[in-house]
Amino acid sequence: MKVLKFGGSSLKTAQSMLEVGNIIASEVGRKVVVVSAVSGVTESLLDFISVPRKEEEVKAFVKRLRDMHVSLLTEAIKDEKIREEGIDRIDKKLVRLERMLYGISYLEEVTPKTKDFVQCYGERLSVILVAAMLNDMGVRSVPCDADQLGIMTDGQYGTATADLDATRWSIVPKVQEMFYAGLTPIVTGFFGIGPDGSVTVFGRNGSDYSAAAIANALDAEVLEIWKDVDGFMTVDPKIVPEAVPIKVLSYDEAAELAYFGAKVLHPMTVEPARAKNIKIKVKNVFNPQAEGTVIQQKSDEHLDRIKSISCMRNLAIVKVFGEGAGYRTGVMSVISQRLSEGDVNIYSAVTSQTCIALLIDRKDLSKAKKILADIREGFISKIETNDDLALLCIVGEGLGYSKGIASRVFNAVAREGASIGLISAGASLVAYHFTVDKKDLEKVTRAVHKEFFGC
Secondary structure (H helix, E strand, O other), X not given: OEEEEEOHHHHOOHHHHHHHHHHHHOOOOOEEEEEOOOOOHHHHHHHHOOOOOOHHHHHHHHHHHHHHHHHHHHHHXXXXXXXXXXXXXXXXXXXXXXXXXXXXXXHOOOOHHHHHXXXXXXXXXXXXXXXXXXXXXXXXXXXXXXHHHOOEEOOOOOOOOEOXXXXXXXXXXXXXXXXXXXXXXXXXXXXXXXXXXOEEEOOOOHHHHHHHHHHHHHOOOEEEEEEOOOOOEOOOOOOOOOOOEOOEEEHHHHHHHHHOOOOOOOOOOHHHHHHOOOEEEEEEOOOOOOOOEEEEOOOOOOOOOOOEEEEEEEEEEEEEEOOOOOOOOOHHHHHHHHHHHOOOOXXXXXXXXXXXXXEEEHHHHHHHHHHHHOOOOOOOOEEEEEEEEEEEEEEOOOHHHOOOHHHHHHHHHHHOOOOEEEEEOOOOOOEEEEEEEHHHHHHHHHHHXXXXXXX
């Protein structure tokens, strides 16, 4: 049994949808398909609720959403009956969204609960498109909303985590029933349902994670993630055009790359697959013959080179100074807990006797400074920040015990006249990362890539 996930960029035109349909139709055997929203729809939903709106704006916005999806449906589907059934499903789905948007308009308030409810509507519409298209192609399919199917979460709005055990108990009987009826489930990615019945989303690119949770629950042999790129690359090709695809990554390598800037996967996708030793294949919808990248328990290990470089822009460092800051019991715990409560993610932390340095997203800097100012509690004497940083993450199986790799990396950086800031090594055996000034990111990345890959 196989789970296939398709991103929004592969659904933005009728032609690209048909390419998706051909890939699915060519798969023999039982399969579950997970889809994202049509490209741009989630962003438009979030943008619409970001400011107060008038009633007439709600009506016009819902009409634009309907027109976009009906246009795709009309172009991709030949059978009139299937097309009309799809349009009817879209209209019924939009009724509830429109009511919610009117409610938000009247109250002029968006809660975390209503935000998650609204932003998952792109997926609710896209499954209707894909299921209708497949039925038109002769592949009997049924659209399934994740909350109705039973993708269970911990209930955390905005950044939910899947409850894998509860999801397994919930979805297996329903999916098996569909399989016995000869149907292919087309499931919404990106969100699930919390313990209280509320919709909760998994965060950006969360459909990858949805697919991994479903693969885990169904004991799939393979999870295929279909994107608009040829898999993981040695570096971002926008920085180094000569970058080449990577054939094999370990679970650890893929997780580190995803967490530290590679946009190919949601960072949490690996864990549900690893738990059942499910291979992940990252493939290109628009180049299906390309090998792509296989992610599995072990990759090929090269002690003399790295596997890939990932980058993150727009980061900031917050330095918290205080006597014995790195030594006193509980200081780091208090800081991390308060920042977590304020929805500030810490990418990395380094401590010394007098300072704790925290690497965070630049957009969270003002919020972090305010939170830290409120918790001085006698042990914080001053706070310093630097908001013009970028990060490089060097990844490769065996880095944790390879000799000479770090010196080659840092010599390449030095030859470019760039300075290294925060360094973190040892936490992972397959990766280490460091910060540089944002202005130096691209030249440093090119230098490190040339050192190890010759281009």
